[in-house]
Amino acid sequence: MRRTLAIALGAMSLVGAGCSWVKLTPGGANVVEATAADVSTCQELGTASGTTRTSVGLPRDKDVIRDEQVTLARNQAALIGGDTMVQAGPPQGGMLSFTVYRCH
Numbered sequence: 001m002r003r004t005l006a007i008a009l010g011a012m013s014l015v016g017a018g019c020s021w022v023k024l025t026p027g028g029a030n031v032v033e034a035t036a037a038d039v040s041t042c043q044e045l046g047t048a049s050g051t052t053r054t055s056v057g058l059p060r061d062k063d064v065i066r067d068e069q070v071t072l073a074r075n076q077a078a079l080i081g082g083d084t085m086v087q088a089g090p091p092q093g094g095m096l097s098f099t100v101y102r103c104h
Helices: 002-018 062-079
Strands: 032-034 043-051 084-087 095-102
Touching: 043 062, 062 084, 062 095
Parallel strands: 032 084
Antiparallel strands: 043 095, 084 095
16 A cells, blocks of 8 residues: 555656746736847846745656746736736746846
């Protein structure tokens, strides 16, 4: 019984390491990621960031981590009226920051 439980928990950890649990809100779906050149005529509104765990017992997939960070930031950007965001720098641990703009 213990062995079965250990195998089940191990399998769940592996699945969790590659899966994203963060969901995009309807408002976040209207926010796009762009480059600094794309927002030269846009109004800057503020910042948004996404913070997620980089490991759950095992290191998580870097693409999944970034997807979650971007999704969280898109959701935040929508809350402050933004429709476009530009990455503000490299990830800091589990956090990725963006500058939020209104372009449309």
